[in-house]
Amino acid sequence: MFDERLRQKLALQKKQGLYRRPPITEACDGRTVTVCGRRLINFASNDYLGLGRSxxxxxxxxxxxxxxxxxxxxxxxxxxxxxxxxxxxxxxxxxxxxxxxxxxxxxxxxxxxxxxxxxxxxxxxxxxxxxxxxxxxxxxxxxxxxxxxxxxxxxxxxxxxxxxxxxxxxxxxxxxxxxxxxxxxxxxxxxxxxxxxxxxxxxxxxxxxxxxxxxxxxxxxxxxxxxxxxxxxxxxxxxxxxxxxxxxxxxxxxxxxxxxxxxxxxxxxxxxxxxxxxxRADEARARLAALSQTLKDDLKARGFEVRGDAHILAIEIGSEERAQRLVASLFEAGFFAFTARFPTVPLGQAIVRVSLTTHLTFKDISAFAETLSRLSAELPS
Ligand SMILES: Cc1ncc(COP(=O)(O)O)c(C=O)c1O
CATH class of the missing domain: 3.40.640.10 (Type I PLP-dependent aspartate aminotransferase-like (Major domain))
Structure with missing residues (x-):
């Protein structure tokens, strides 16, 4: 009876596109993270100043x-x-x-x-x-x-x-x-x-x-x-x-x-x-701000609705399933990003949440924006 209740709740979670299966990270060097043997550029790290890998x-x-x-x-x-x-x-x-x-x-x-x-x-x-x-x-x-x-x-x-x-x-x-x-x-x-x-x-x-x-x-x-x-x-x-x-x-x-x-x-x-x-991190803070602004401007220029005033950007997607599929496609293209879904954000307002770190380069930023834009266009709405 008890086990059955847990199973039913988990099945419902899957049906609603809310099931959580965190990826196992095999290695991390600040700029990249390795998942399933693949080295991905990490757009989901909170190590904003890179100190975590110092x-x-x-x-x-x-x-x-x-x-x-x-x-x-x-x-x-x-x-x-x-x-x-x-x-x-x-x-x-x-x-x-x-x-x-x-x-x-x-x-x-x-x-x-x-x-x-x-x-x-x-x-x-x-x-x-x-x-x-x-x-x-x-x-x-x-x-x-x-x-x-x-x-x-x-x-x-x-x-x-x-x-x-x-x-x-x-x-x-x-x-x-x-x-x-x-x-x-x-x-x-x-x-x-x-x-x-x-x-x-x-x-x-x-x-x-x-x-x-x-x-x-x-x-x-x-x-x-x-x-x-x-x-x-x-x-x-x-x-x-x-x-x-x-x-x-x-x-x-x-x-x-x-x-x-x-x-x-x-x-x-x-x-x-x-x-x-x-x-002593004024330079790192300035770099973080510049990377973040560049990504925000680039994504907006490509037609995305983007919220965020600093190194956390919320790219509005809406449907939980679409957000999941976008992040899965980003993974295939070599980028690690994260979707925030209900109950972290309201239902039907899923986002791709991007956080930046000083480990990233401006080249990484433009490659990410270009790839997300292409994948989004390819995905049926
Ligand atoms: C705003 C906020 N407060 C508190 C916490 C919890 O901090 P900790 O990870 O140290 O438990 C987090 C996330 O981790 C957070 O984003």
Whole structure:
């Protein structure tokens, strides 16, 4: 009976073109990824600045693991509270302009901890409809009332805020992970003054890659910011930037922080190296921006509807099946790209989501645009 239910649900998933079968990647060198023995140019990597394949960072990290050991073997609240982690947290807080910071094993966990623990019955959370799944799950696990507002619609948010009482918290992303567009922080800064609200911003796709020195888009506006190490920072894990009082509260009450093994001290050493690298990455950020703009312009000139203000581009396809077939044809032509389908995006609004990295060349960009255009024309609508 139980097995049958699972089988039926999976069969329905296949019928709707939503079945997930992630490809196995056999090798990756930054620019390319090898799948089924074929080397493909990678348009689906979040290693925006190429740090994830940096030989220098790899070497330093290797040495740190050798020196500090491979595991913290304990929660931060038992014996895993290494001095090196604390030093790195302080360095991150200082660089990004916040009081303090708290490291987490993953961004997913950080969002769960933050949103389910920090806010309770007395607060109302107003969230952009397109925030990440981990943000939604975190809010669902908490006790606060939650209200959505239309993606990036400050008018809708304003109307919602006007009808609310108590402490208001706005939860949004800086560079949206699927749409590739940016939240309007100058307007949000103004609204903070008018409504006296708290602003929580997930900068997973912006920290390192966007803003002055890679400090993201919401500097000076966000009360709490979340960054992940696994994207432009080229590592793994996450960090939350926040006032000291909020940190103390999470450390005492956040189950996803308390009951998990801490990141190893060697990770903190790596995080300090990453911080140095992003300080010096102006040239890489400029190259990333130029590659992204070139691809967007090229695709638009070829008639595609493309959303995205930086290194994430959402190429609108619509039908899940068409998006799947396009990506399969891209694979045959030597390119690795990814379709975002329901429930990641609304039903019938499938996209080819492209993310760029500094490993790519301008030649790769024009070859991708030319190939996608040809394949799309060949595919019956
Ligand atoms: C906006 C956003 N927040 C949080 C996460 C979760 O981060 P992590 O991969 O470190 O769990 C992701 C994706 O990975 C993301 O895109």
């Amino acid at each position: 030989a220098c960072l790899g070497k330093k990290l290797g040495a740190a693991f050798e020196k500090c050991g491979s595991s913290s073997s304990s929660s931060r609240l038992v014996s895993g509270n290494a001095v090196l982690i604390r030093e790195a947290e302080k360095a991150y807080a200082s660089y990004f302009g916040h009081d303090d910071a708290l490291f987490f094993p993953s961004g997913y966990q950080a969002n769960l901890a933050l949103l389910s623990t920090l806010f309770g019955r007395d607060e109302t959370l107003f969230f952009d409809k397109h925030v990440h799944a981990s943000t939604v799950k975190g809010m669902q696990l908490g006790a606060s009332a939650i209200r959505s507002f239309k993606h990036n619609s400050m008018n809708h948010l304003d109307r919602r805020l006007k009808g609310a009482s108590g402490t208001k918290v706005v939860v949004t992303e800086s560079l949206f992970s699927m749409d590739g567009d940016m939240a309007p922080f100058s307007v949000l800064g103004q609204m903070k003054k008018e409504h006296g609200l708290l602003l929580v911003v997930d900068e997973a796709h912006a920290f390192g890659a966007l803003g002055n020195g890679g400090r993201g888009l919401a500097q000076g506006v966000a009360d709490v910011s979340l960054g992940t190490f696994g994207k432009a920072m080229g590592l793994f894990g996450a960090f939350v930037l926040l006032p000291s009082l909020y940190r103390e509260y999470l450390l005492n009450f956040a189950s996803p922080f308390i009951y998990t093994t801490a990141l190893p001290a060697a990770h903190a050493q790596g995080a300090l190296c990453v911080l140095e690298a992003i300080q």
